Amino acid sequence: MKHPLVLVVWSLTLLVCNNQANLNIAIIGGGIGGTSCAHFLREMFNDLVKIDIYEGNKVGGRLATEIMNDGNEYETGGSVIHQRNKYMSDFVNHFGLQKRNSLFKNERLGFYNGKDFDFIENNYFILHLMNIYWRYGYSLKHLNDFVYSMLDKFDKIYELQANGQSFDTTYDLLTSMDPSFVNYLNISVKDAYLKNDYSISLVTELVQASIRVNYGQNINVHQFVGTVSMAGMDGSLWSVKEGNKRVAEKLLEISKAQLIDEYVIQIMKNGESYTLLTNTGKKSTYDYVVFAAPLVSNQRIPINFANIPLEFDKLGTYHQTVCTLVFGKIKKTQFPPLSDYPSPILIISTNEKVFFNSISNIEGVNETANLNVWKVFSQEPLTNNQIHALFVNITDVKIVNWLAYPHYYVPTESRSFHIADRLYHINAIEWVASAMEMSCIGAKNVALLIKKHFYSKEQSETVERSHIEL
The missing domain is CATH 3.50.50.60 (FAD/NAD(P)-binding domain)
Structure with a gap:
């Protein structure tokens, strides 16, 4: 022995x-x-x-780019990262990569209902705050508090994984962060937020806009993904240079x-x-x-x-999202309230009958800015007539059709x-x-x-x- x-x-x-x-x-x-x-x-x-x-x-x-005829490269897939995303931040820091400086810090946001704008950001900060709280009320602060409370609980996953803990299912993983998170998968963000007395306009405009631009869907998605989408609306976002x-x-x-x-x-x-x-x-x-x-x-x-x-x-099933890059000028007659504003714009459609989800100026991955380059998200590939209904002086168009994310449902x-x-x-x-x-x-x-x-x-x-x- x-x-x-x-x-x-x-x-x-x-x-x-x-x-x-x-x-x-x-x-x-x-x-x-x-x-x-x-x-x-x-x-x-x-x-x-x-x-x-x-x-x-x-x-x-799904992290992909396309080169337009101005010689610059633009994101067509996953474009933004939240400041509290630990793993992505660590990768960038440890691998010698750099965060990209935003050149469109004064981008103007508008919620388009198909005929007019329900809300447009004002370029004067004090007036902007007055307008947004006048429209959405004090429930906007309650929603912000809820989003950050959820992020604080979510951060627990990093400690658990650092200690070697693993999970067999998504329910197990969510429960480890906070037992209430599982409930968020079984109620729509619309019902959850209205139940918490958030204003109708806040839910049908601001929350709907965030889900349209981030996930191409509507406020019938479950509460967890809807709240993740709202976290991406606070401006604390960044991208990777190159x-x-x-x-x-x-x-x-x-x-x-x-x-x-x-x-x-x-x-x-x-x-x-x-x-x-x-x-x-x-x-x-x-x-x-x-x-x-x-x-x-x-x-x-x-x-x-x-x-x-x-x-x-x-x-x-996964949800189809089409990214169309356009080099041209937007038809300001299509959106009169923006006609006198020379800065970058982001238009989000809150009306699902409109053929686009969002239209925005887009920065190059090498910190280049060209106000003639646009990104359009839509549910279906845009027809030539639809592209020309939005833009003039078009010299280049690139289309990428993604199965980008799940089609979310409840429960x-x-x-x-x-x-x-x-x-x-x-x-x-x-x-x-x-x-x-x-x-x-x-x-x-x-x-x-x-x-x-x-x-x-x-x-x-x-x-x-x-x-x-x-």
Whole structure:
């Protein structure tokens, strides 16, 4: 019989050797979720893990840009980050990236009802405050207090994850921050806010506008995502110089993951491992697979899950949002109240019958400003007639059609971060709210789940082997 101390040392040595030989992880999707998961896995396992990221398009996923004919690059996907987003801020600081200086600090906001403006910001601060409180009343302060109270509770997730805590479902994750958060998934933001005596105009104009511009939907979304949307209206937002996609590119580099520029078309379960088949016919086998992309009934690149039962009719759908970049001049006759205002503008439609969600001037990712470059969000691709109804002197148009975020509904059931044994889904968290920071939180949760499973399994096998040796 081995001495107990010798047995412990032998067991630990065997565990390390097994780690080096056996831990191979595939991540499907090279967006912010997939690349941040690779980074977190590298931090947790160091050189004991081999990571492959499958991305058949561009690294960054929904963090994407387009070049217009002025030679500058503009965001077409995820564009803004909140000042309290810890992971995104840490990535920028640690990787030598820079926050982009906003050149449109005096942007003027207007809520358009299809015929006229219900509200337009005044360029004089005191008059602006008087106007906004005159229209929306003191309930605006109560709403701001509620949003920041929710953010304070939300911050608990960072401490929990730093301590290695992981969660199997979205309900578990929310409950860990505050038990009341689960209730927010089961009531619309409209009903929740009216129940709390916020004014009708505040809900149907300001809250509706925030959801239209951020999620392309309306005040029937659940309260949690509606409140996240409102947090993005306080002006405490920033972006990354050279484009938000630079964060994903840096995460890929730092993680030392191998990028495989192919699409996965099949995931097959073989005992305790998975075989991935790509569009070029390449096959590779992994111990763990992380799905870092939307998994919905209307996904555009279908994947066959062989020997893995999935009920796609229960997955839900993602919401189509079309981003149209236009180089031209806005027709001020279409919006007379703005005709005498030369500064940047953001027009948000509160009327769902209007063919656009929002129209705004847009800054270049390299801190360039051109008041002739516009971003239009809409539910459907704009026709030429619609584009020309809004703009004149058009010299360039770029269109990007996204399945950008879930189509939110009430009630929203809990989503699992497990698709099957050793198969994980980061984007389950998007049914709580879709944002860059949420993807990073989901990514770290999945990395922690893998770590928990792997070490508990390896320790169990080591104990079994030690019993045999004894």
